[in-house]
Amino acid sequence: xxxxxxxxxxxxxxxxxxxxxxxxxxxxxxxxxxxxxxxxxxxxxxxxxxxxxxxxxxxxxxxxxxxxxxxxxxxxxxxxxxxxxxxxxxxxxxxxxxxxx
Amino acid sequence: xxxxxxxxxxxxxxxxxxxxxxxxxxxxxxxxxxxxxxxxxxxxxxxxxxxxxxxxxxxxxxxxxxxxxxxxxxxxxxxxxxxxxxxxxxxxxxxxxxxxxxxxxxxxxxxxxxxxxxxxxxxxxxxxxxxxxxxxxxxxxxxxxxxxxxxxxxxxxxxxxxxxxxxxxxxxxxxxxxxxxxxxxxxxxxxxxxxxxxxxxxxxxxxxxxxxxxxxxxxxxxxxxxxxxxxxxxxxxxxxxxxxxxxxxxxxxxxxxxxxxxxxxxxxxxxxxxxxxxxxxxxxxxxxxxxxxxxxxxxxxxxxxxxxxxxxxxxxxxxxxxxxxxxxxxxxxxxxxxxxxxxxxxxxxxxxxxxxxxxxxxxxxxxxxxxxxxxxxxxxxxxxxxxxxxxxxxxxxxxxxxxxxxxxxxxxxxxxxxxxxxxxxxxxxxxxxxxxxxxxxxxxxxxxxxxxxxxxxxxxxxxxxxxxxxxxxxxxxxxxxxxxxxxxxxxxxxxxxxx
Numbered sequence: 154x155x156x157x158x159x160x161x162x163x164x165x166x167x168x169x170x171x172x173x174x175x176x177x178x179x180x181x182x183x184x185x186x187x188x189x190x191x192x193x194x195x196x197x198x199x200x201x202x203x204x205x206x207x208x209x210x211x212x213x214x215x216x217x218x219x220x221x222x223x224x225x226x227x228x229x230x231x232x233x234x235x236x237x238x239x240x241x242x243x244x245x246x247x248x249x250x251x252x253x254x
Numbered sequence: 255x256x257x258x259x260x261x262x263x264x265x266x267x268x269x270x271x272x273x274x275x276x277x278x279x280x281x282x283x284x285x286x287x288x289x290x291x292x293x294x295x296x297x298x299x300x301x302x303x304x305x306x307x308x309x310x311x312x313x314x315x316x317x318x319x320x321x322x323x324x325x326x327x328x329x330x331x332x333x334x335x336x337x338x339x340x341x342x343x344x345x346x347x348x349x350x351x352x353x354x355x356x357x358x359x360x361x362x363x364x365x366x367x368x369x370x371x372x373x374x375x376x377x378x379x380x381x382x383x384x385x386x387x388x389x390x391x392x393x394x395x396x397x398x399x400x401x402x403x404x405x406x407x408x409x410x411x412x413x414x415x416x417x418x419x420x421x422x423x424x425x426x427x428x429x430x431x432x433x434x435x436x437x438x439x440x441x442x443x444x445x446x447x448x449x450x451x452x453x454x455x456x457x458x459x460x461x462x463x464x465x466x467x468x469x470x471x472x473x474x475x476x477x478x479x480x481x482x483x484x485x486x487x488x489x490x491x492x493x494x495x496x497x498x499x500x501x502x503x504x505x506x507x508x509x510x511x512x513x514x515x516x517x518x519x520x521x522x523x524x525x526x527x528x529x530x531x532x533x534x535x536x537x538x539x540x541x542x543x544x545x546x547x548x549x550x551x552x553x554x555x556x557x558x559x560x561x562x563x564x565x566x567x568x569x570x571x572x573x574x575x576x577x578x579x580x581x582x583x584x585x586x587x588x589x590x591x592x593x594x595x596x597x598x599x600x601x602x603x604x605x606x607x608x609x610x611x612x613x614x615x616x617x618x619x620x621x622x623x624x625x626x627x628x629x630x631x632x633x634x635x636x637x638x639x640x641x642x643x644x645x646x647x648x649x650x651x652x653x654x655x656x657x658x659x660x661x662x663x664x665x666x667x668x669x670x671x672x673x674x675x676x677x678x679x680x681x682x683x684x685x686x687x688x689x690x691x692x693x694x695x696x697x698x699x700x701x702x703x704x705x706x707x708x709x710x711x712x713x714x715x716x717x718x719x720x721x722x723x724x725x726x727x728x729x730x731x732x733x734x735x736x737x738x739x740x741x742x743x744x745x746x747x748x749x750x751x752x753x
Contacts, residue, residue, distance in 0.1 A: 170343075170344075170544055170546070171345055209551065215554055215557040216555075216557055217314065218313070218314050218319065219282075219315055220316060221316060222281060222287060223281045224287040226286070226287070226301030229298070232300075240413055241413060243297060244416070245414075248412070
């Protein structure tokens, strides 16, 4: 495991979760890249002291709501052509291997 | 209860847990303004947000938050003063974003309870089910597996409809339910039933189970007394009250068999087969559950103010158990009778019938008698029958107008249940008309009297009770299509006898 804290096994696992078939070269390549990214992020922990809470949103904003009014969205003609495959007014996807989460 | 089940209970203690997903009855979806109506032509309730198109941004539906808070309050939960949404990452085409927006470690509502009543040999027993959390999330799209008779196995490809994707869902999770003993299946069913009634009473969802707006995941484990908790299995998508009860029982029996054979229970999801009542192995959870949750960066935190929460608390309806006690009192029936009509799933149908103008006793008579019998025979829920409270109101109205006799009303119900059309269509289709022509009735009465002169004499001498035999003969002669009370009156008139 490099200083970024990720190893080839974890990258393989992530690839599997993302349904990506990764060659061993790709695993090596992404491990290096992810290590660098994580390394950069890890450097933040050096300055982030215990009294600074983790931030999920940069702007202190809360309670942004929409009123419950239904509005007609897109027509099939607006998006069907953008899909790789469309059939019987539905998106056609390849045979599904894994099961839903 | 089978002796096999009793043997399981004698040896093992069950622990159950329930995760229930309920679609909220909002107008629009959770994070976009698309219609949240059930159904619709495929992909007609969609927009860039629920199709997961790049650059689209979700915005929270205030009404969905409100409904979740009200549900939380009704379940005696604490409402979080501040919480966030989280991304649940998984790759499956039912969610076009490749994640579902849900809540993870910061649910909006937590630590509540729901009291449920179950029938036992010693009368109804109240059992407290502790609630772990109530959180908000979005529903997923619907997949049609093509080329393999609708099953994943053998399918060549799948077709996706995203109308359902993004409909507000609330998930209610119980804490492990301990100490149920043999009542585990009944408690599971009573809990889901109570939850459904509560949602309906709150008006946050109409909870149509047949449309999949309430879906249950049932966790079951067994352990021998004094031992550690056993490994649990999670049976997914159990979609009716009866199935919840069956799934718990089936899984208890299956696990007991495994444990007795010294086989270990695998932590896995299982599928419930509605037809056979069996569960079959799905996938092992040990490798599958890795959703890499993280706070949803596209949505700001939800921080309901104290005053908003209090205002919503003020809108809570009568709790179903309190309402039931009130109705039981109003109708003057015993707790046992009330409990059995609740168990039969008849309560709301009876209330709706009364609202439609039916007398309480008549509403109870039809729903708990004939109709419950048919539902049991057909192995279905009462509300799945093709008889509605409005039909009962119409039939009862026709009885009181003298257009139908009780016997004919029964025939109308039969016709409705057989799918012969609405009340009017069944009546004309079956030729059900009361013989109300007095002349015809008097003719039939005189005929009957001449056939039984001894009975005629008895009645004339004051033994009015004997009239029954003649009334019976007339009813037979008119094939049940006469009003018995009217025949009796005419008969006594004919003989010049007063009651």
